[in-house]
Amino acid sequence: MADEQLAVRGITHLIEHLALFAVHSRPHATNGQVDATTTVFVTKGEPQEVAEFLAGVCRALGSLPFDRLPIENHVLRAEASSRAPVLVEPLLVWRYGAATYGAPAYEEFGVGRHTPDQISAWARRWFTRDNAVLVFTGGPPPESLRLDLPAGERMPPPPPSSALPTTPAYFCEPKQKYVAAQAVVGRSVAAQAYAMLLGRRLQKKLRRELGISYSPDASYDVRDAEVAHVMAFADGLPEKHAELVSAFVFHFRLTAEEAASDEEITDIVHRLRSAYRDSPSSGAYGNALRELFGLEPIGDGEHEARLDAVDPEAVLKVGAEAFQSALLMAPGRELPGARFHPAPWGSADVVDGRVLRSADAPVDTERLIVGPDGVSRVQGSRRVTVRFSECEAMLAWPDGGRRLIGRDGFSLTVEPTLWAGGSSLAALLDDAVPAERIVPRPQRPADRIPRPTTTRYQRVRARLLRP
Structure with a gap:
């Protein structure tokens, strides 16, 4: 979605729907998904079923069922109308504006307006064998697998647009019940550990000790080859918003200024290691993203070594990076303190006319x-x-x-x-x-x-x- 121009947004999602329709009658589990940087077609089944699904998707991408276009446009509108608001969307718009990684926060304005020629041209540009990666778990590729995708070129994620002149910054959302912060950090296992540490701290302080939030947490999400987003959030009642913002900012800042204990980091690393081992597909899918982003794959041994290198100082360094790049969304009119600059709420100049x-x-x-x-x-x-x-x-x-x-x-x-x-x-x-x-x-x-x-x-x- 980050590659789409805002006025035609939704074209990749439409192609995913059209391609899946061509293979929707298959009895085994199939699905598709479009996010900021990837389009994923996934299936689970016997080797021959997997081979038929993948071959069918690739055939459909080269010859999309345009007679289905009016129906899928209605399906996309119905899907959009039932989608709940996503907490991260205002943060994406304030950080990136209405392009690249901010565009997915907007309505799919192009739905119902894409022509078959536009759709075909978009599919030919992006859905090529040189811009695709196959991921298999549970066994080798089926011997009968044949994929009919045209040649193309590897397309890197777009350079990020920017609407934020300085950080750490904040903006207020009067109707919002959450306080949330989004940070941009370098991709690393230490950054994953930092996100888990921050989530634990917020849960411990805001829910268990202060009782002012029900579900505070934090997450780590890859953006592109270089960086990831750390997202932290906490909900609360309006009468507690002032206390909630103050406590949230205090503990967010604390993870940037004071190192965690050896015991905390040891436990977090243990949990990260267990999660990796318990999900065989996570390493394979992670390496698929690395391939698409132009990075070398990481083997199990190297992943273990990177986990072993995580210590309190490495996590503290990520915390400082996260705080410095943070964009905070405050509920109501609560201000987060002097360390945060107000994000621009107007333009710097006016036109002549x-x-x-x-x-x-x-x-x-x-x-x-x-x-x-x-x-x-x-x-x-x-x-x-x-x-x-x-x-x-x-x-x-x-x-x-x-x-x-x-x-x-x-x-x-x-x-x-x-x-x-x-x-x-x-x-x-x-x-x-x-x-x-x-x-x-x-x-x-x-x-x-x-x-x-x-x-x-x-x-x-x-x-x-x-x-």
């Missing part, structure tokens, strides 16, 4: 600036700008409403009904934004189209009372 007043002016003092380079909204000290050259997607409603999403993750909604002289705004924006980045939206009910909220009397009175 025509200035429109609110239809509710002077009661509403907000201004809209529309120029040849982009659009800005100014409300008091807050400015939000989306330049046309950095617009990743523009949602377009038939009534003229437009929402521009910039590469930095800032979005700006333009409702012609809310601006004096705004009747030409929709046409102007449609001409300025590249056509392939315009996402048509369905007709809105009349009562969902925003209207001015003030009366003529209120506006006249406000003018008379102006200093």
Whole structure:
């Protein structure tokens, strides 16, 4: 998903659905999954069943069943509507913006708009034998296995986009019940141990000792060849948010400043070693990712050696790296302390152009600036700008409403009904934004189209009372 441009997001997921439909009648267990950097087709069964499934998927990728396209578009929409909000998504947008590793946090805007030619071209580019890895557990590859995939090239994960000028940083989510932190650290076994240590500390302090959180925890997830994300979170009741944020930040910082005991690290390493040995597929799948990322495979012996090298100082070093790169999401309006910088909540500048007043002016003092380079909204000290050259997607409603999403993750909604002289705004924006980045939206009910909220009397009175 990190390779998809926002306005066409969902094309890889659609291909995965179409390919699996071609082999869905097989009686043994099969599945598929798309994440930021990989698309996975998985099966379990007898050797011949495995061979037939893999061969069928590869045939389907070269000749997708486009007669199924309308149905799978509906299936994808149904899947999206039933998906619960993912805690990490706001953190991805604030860190990466609306591109690369931030794009998966957005709706699949392209669903229902992909043409067979676009889908086929995307499949030919990415689903090639040079960009694929086969993983087998439980035995060697079936002798009858034949895979019909075209030649291509190995495609590395994209360089990360960035919307965060400095770290450690924070932002507030007034409706959120969690405090969460995401850090970017170098990939290592010590970083895995750090994530487990942080999760243990949060569970011990926030749940067992303070009783202010039900399910605090932390995780380690590979991003690409170089780095991984460490994600820590804790839930809590609104009346406990101030205490929750304070305790969470204190123990998050503590793992960066004070080394764990030898006993803690020894136990964590033991558990990591046991988990690796108890899951034979984890090493194989890990090496598949390494192959795709252009890294050398790691054998069991080397993995054991890396575990043996983990000590309190190595974990403390990761803790310092995690704290320095951290992005914290605070519930409500709770502030995490002086060590964290506020993430930008507005743009640094505005465009030059025509200035429109609110239809509710002077009661509403907000201004809209529309120029040849982009659009800005100014409300008091807050400015939000989306330049046309950095617009990743523009949602377009038939009534003229437009929402521009910039590469930095800032979005700006333009409702012609809310601006004096705004009747030409929709046409102007449609001409300025590249056509392939315009996402048509369905007709809105009349009562969902925003209207001015003030009366003529209120506006006249406000003018008379102006200093």
